[in-house]
Amino acid sequence: MNITILGGTGFVGRSIINCLSKTKNNITIITRNREANKKILVYPKVTLVEANIHDLEELTQCTKKTDVLINLVGILNEKGHSGRGFRKAHSDLARIILSACKANNIKRLLHMSALNADSKGPSHYLRTKGEAESYLMTYGKRFVNITIFKPSVIFGKNDSFVLRFSNLLNYVPFVFPLACYNAKFAPIFIDELSEFIVDSISNTKSFNRKFNLCGPKIYSLKNILDLIIKTKNIRTKVIPLSKSLSKIQAATMEFIPGKPFSLDNYNSCKIDSYCDSDYDFYSDLETIIPTYINSN
Ligand SMILES: NC(=O)c1ccc[n+]([C@@H]2O[C@H](COP(=O)([O-])OP(=O)(O)OC[C@H]3O[C@@H](n4cnc5c(N)ncnc54)[C@H](OP(=O)(O)O)[C@@H]3O)[C@@H](O)[C@H]2O)c1
The missing domain is CATH 3.40.50.720 (NAD(P)-binding Rossmann-like Domain)
Incomplete structure (x- = not known):
């Protein structure tokens, strides 16, 4: 074909x-x-x-x-x-x-x-x-x-989700203010x-x-950040932001080249992203993340 x-x-x-x-x-x-x-x-x-x-x-x-x-x-x-x-x-x-x-x-x-x-x-x-x-x-x-x-x-390797956070953590090594921390994926x-x-x-x-x-497990964004931090073997503290501070962060980050986070992304996070999947997938983040993000 x-x-x-x-x-x-x-x-x-x-x-x-x-x-x-x-x-x-x-x-x-x-x-x-x-x-x-x-x-x-x-x-x-x-x-x-x-x-x-x-x-x-x-x-x-x-x-x-x-x-x-x-x-x-x-x-x-x-x-x-x-x-x-x-x-x-x-x-x-x-x-x-x-x-x-x-x-x-x-x-x-x-x-x-x-x-x-x-x-x-x-x-x-x-x-x-x-x-x-x-x-x-x-x-x-x-x-x-x-x-x-x-x-x-x-x-997975070369993704834009896990690796974006992983890269940001290289620049914000001590405290990481996290918008939409409770959004589920x-x-x-x-x-x-x-x-x-x-x-x-x-x-x-x-x-x-x-x-x-959907994948086999549901994670909050905070769970995912904690997992990345653990895999990188660093000690960054995640600070969950309230809804209003999350929105301010989104509006501010729109001015950074490439818009790493935007008001539209913030709006998408208003609905949790998990479901009763129509097909079964098995691999979870814990197993795969260590295979492609750099540990320190
Ligand atoms: N990644 C995720 O977590 C995720 C989750 C849910 C749904 N999706 C959906 O899955 C699809 C693939 O995602 P991805 O992560 O592979 O995205 P991606 O890496 O950004 O790739 C998207 C591709 O679309 C082309 N493209 C982008 N804007 C375009 C435009 N204005 N006109 C024409 N072509 C354009 C680009 O190809 P060229 O530069 O070569 O033209 C680009 O390589 C998307 O529809 C996305 O919404 C992704």
């Missing part, structure tokens, strides 16, 4: 490509910047194409021979606060993807969403992810077999999630279904 991946150069994409490279499929990754992502060509049977996927004509042209389309595009932050960036990356893109599927008679679409994604959700991130899901399920099911994945936070190990996603490509039972996906 010819499998095309949008957002394939990211954390989840690289793991999925690793799984797919053990199969006989041809993989095409569409990126905004080919030069910056050339390293991905070490995988056999991978082609890297630079294109603007927000342009229907360009996307249709790049997906002419596609049998399976996988959409992993997602952003956690946007420029400004209007929600425009989130809409473009999530809900508008879903419409363009579906049009490309129709134009090219693509029969299989895998779409990465997020747990709690809902058009009435508390943040732009969750609302636009929810709008994308509704659109795909309402208008796509008639001509393409869709599977939507809704994971809690994902962890059920983290999923990336290797297990990727296998599940790749297996579902030809699993007809996953057609036109959404999967809520």
Whole structure:
């Protein structure tokens, strides 16, 4: 099969490509910047194409021979606060993807969403992810077999969740003021999630279904920080922040390049991210974190 991946150069994409490279499929990754992502060509049977996927004509042209389309595009932050960036990356893109599927008679679409994604959700991130899901399920099911994945936070080598805290701890070694300390997560190990996603490509039972996906254990953010601190063998003290101080921290951190935390992230944390998972994952943070974060 010819499998095309949008957002394939990211954390989840690289793991999925690793799984797919053990199969006989041809993989095409569409990126905004080919030069910056050339390293991905070490995988056999991978082609890297630079294109603007927000342009229907360009996307249709790049997906002419596609049998399976996988959409992993997602952003956690946007420029400004209007929600425009989130809409473009999530809900508008879903419409363009579906049009490309129709134009090219693509029969299989895998779409990465997020747990709690809902058009009435508390943040732009969750609302636009929810709008994308509704659109795909309402208008796509008639001509393409869709599977939507809704994971809690994902962890593993090169993640942006555990490693972000681990890196921040290098700069704040004594006391760490923690926003949203009581927000709950059920983290999923990336290797297990990727296998599940790749297996579902030809699993007809996953057609036109959404999967809520959670790891085996529920942790508060404070539990996760404590675990990272223990693994790094440091003595940093975590100071849980109240709701109002968490919001102030979010607003302040929006001015730091790369927005490590934002008001939209703060709003997403208003809903706990755990569920009765539609598939069983087994690896927990305690087992895996020591394999990829540096201890001191
Ligand atoms: N990581 C998690 O814990 C987690 C949890 C729940 C759901 N998810 C969802 O899983 C998906 C993959 O997450 P990830 O952690 O792999 O993200 P990631 O590392 O940030 O990768 C996302 C990829 O999407 C592409 N992209 C980003 N913004 C784009 C834009 N405006 N237009 C076109 N392409 C854009 C980028 O590819 P190029 O730069 O090559 O164009 C990037 O490599 C996302 O949809 C995310 O919302 C992730």
